[in-house]
Amino acid sequence: MPAVAHDSLPPDPFAGDPEDPALALEALDDPADVIEEPLDDEERVGLLADLKDLAVYQALLAPRGLRGIVVDCPDCAEQHYHDWHLLRASLQQLLEVGRMRAHEPAYDPDPAGYVSWEYCRGYTDAVLADNGG
Numbered sequence: 001m002p003a004v005a006h007d008s009l010p011p012d013p014f015a016g017d018p019e020d021p022a023l024a025l026e027a028l029d030d031p032a033d034v035i036e037e038p039l040d041d042e043e044r045v046g047l048l049a050d051l052k053d054l055a056v057y058q059a060l061l062a063p064r065g066l067r068g069i070v071v072d073c074p075d076c077a078e079q080h081y082h083d084w085h086l087l088r089a090s091l092q093q094l095l096e097v098g099r100m101r102a103h104e105p106a107y108d109p110d111p112a113g114y115v116s117w118e119y120c121r122g123y124t125d126a127v128l129a130d131n132g133g
Contacts, residue, residue, distance in 0.1 A: 010086070039098055047095045051088065057120035058084040060127060067113035069120065081109035 014020035039047070057069070068083040082090070090100045115123075 037098070039095070044095065047091055051091050051095070053121070053124075054084070054088055054091065056124055058088075060124060061115065061120065065113065066115055067109075069117055070111065070114040071117070079111075081111070081114045 014022065054069075062084060068081060069087055071080045071082065072078075073080050094100050
């Protein structure tokens with residue numbers, strides 16, 4: 001699976017802005033509090049499999065009008081809507097850097113345009129079964 005180019009990510013609207021509000025948040029971070037453990041082999045294999053699956057899901061479901069995947073967030077108990085390319089970029093970053101960068105939630109997403117990872121898996125299994133594969 002080819003790497004997602006950094007320039008394919010959405011641009012940071014505050015890039016280079018000395019008034020960037022995120023700078024105040026970064027100042028609160030204590031480097032001693034950040035524990036970044038590298039991904040182990042099992043996590044890396046899992047992420048590579050997720051990226052491969054995501055490409056298949058997008059190829060099968062995007063032509064049907066689906067925009068991406070919805071994920072139930074255990075931290076905030078809300079659903080997060082991820083367009084195909086943004087989820088791919090986030091997973092790729094997790095693979096390369098070991099963590100995902102903060103991102104803005106989808107603006108007023110239409111829930112009908114998003115399906116769960118489980119739905120994608122089931123849909124793909126059904127398509128493969130129908131095609132004898």
